[in-house]
Amino acid sequence: MQVKSGLSRQIRDTWEAELGKTRRTSYPMPGPDFTYGVNSYIKDGGVALALGQWNSREAKSLPRKLERDYIALNREAVRSGLVTAHEHQVYRKHHQMWRPLPEECTKPQGLNLPTNMTFGISTRPSTPIGDLLEHRYQRQWVEQQRLAQEAICLKSKEKIKKSKVQSTRTTLLRKYQPPEDPAPLWHLPRFQKIGPHLDTFQTPEMRQKAFSAHNSDAVARRGLHGLGIYNIG
Known part of the structure; x- marks a missing residue:
């Protein structure tokens, strides 16, 4: 009991504010013989064992659950002459058809790459500084534009020559050919001898x-x- 009371008195004296001083806002630091960290109770052999051998786990294939192929069951039931829902349920109880496994599970994993394959991208060639300082690309572009303009002018001249x-x-x-006079329209015989009521020409000629x-x-x-x-x- 005296030990507990002395420990509690020591903690109380540590946290109480001293006269004329600011109150402490941090925990007291342990002594120089204190070891920081967490004790490890796992003994795996250390670095020597890790360098001497390599512990690897074998890949275990997980058991896959087969799923029933209801589409195939319905198709076979219809072929057997069953059309009602009750008949389909009875057919499914007595017949089992399973869906095949996905193809990606049966294929080998990974790609078959050649042994002498080089990964990465090719290095970009260096920029010719001399050509940039001499404005070579500018002169080349101007020459290309001039040649393109000359080609367009030449095509336009050829088009004008070849045009109709x-x-x-x-x-x-000169090309006109007068059409033949069509056959006269049919008129009643009593109106054939009646002349026009208005004639603006002086003579028939x-x-x-x-x-x-x-x-x-x-x-x-x-x-x-x-x-x-x-x-x-």
């Missing part, structure tokens, strides 16, 4: 001349009846 000659009014009139001039000029005009602007392009 534009047709004029004279060439269109002037009327024929005007219509012939219109038909010859209609080929160069736009529109269904050749009454539009001239088609020159």
Whole structure:
């Protein structure tokens, strides 16, 4: 009892604030013979045993649980003539069909790499500082642009030479072939001898001349009846 009371008095004196001094906010440090850390109770032989041998564990294949193939069971049940749910349940109780194992489990792990294969990426070649200081790449780019522009101009000139000659009014009139007069429309016999009520031409010759001039000029005009602007392009 005296030992406990003395220990409690010592702890109390340690934590109580002394007169004229600040209160201690940390634990008292142990003596110089104190060893820090946690005791290890595992005896594995130390460094010598680790260098002398290598403890490796063998890979154990875990037992895989087979799963029932319900799709195959349903297919076989339908082939047997069973269509109701109760008949399918009875068929599953008396027949067992298992799904095959995944292919990735049966394939060997890892890749078959060649023995002389070098891993990594190739080193980037050094930049030619002399070419940069002499502006060689700039001159090369300007020369490429000049050659490309000359090629475009040459192609445009060849296209103009090979393009079709534009047709004029004279060439269109030369190629024009007047169509044949269609057969006259059928009229009632009582209206065949009745003449027109209005005639704007002075004589029939002037009327024929005007219509012939219109038909010859209609080929160069736009529109269904050749009454539009001239088609020159």
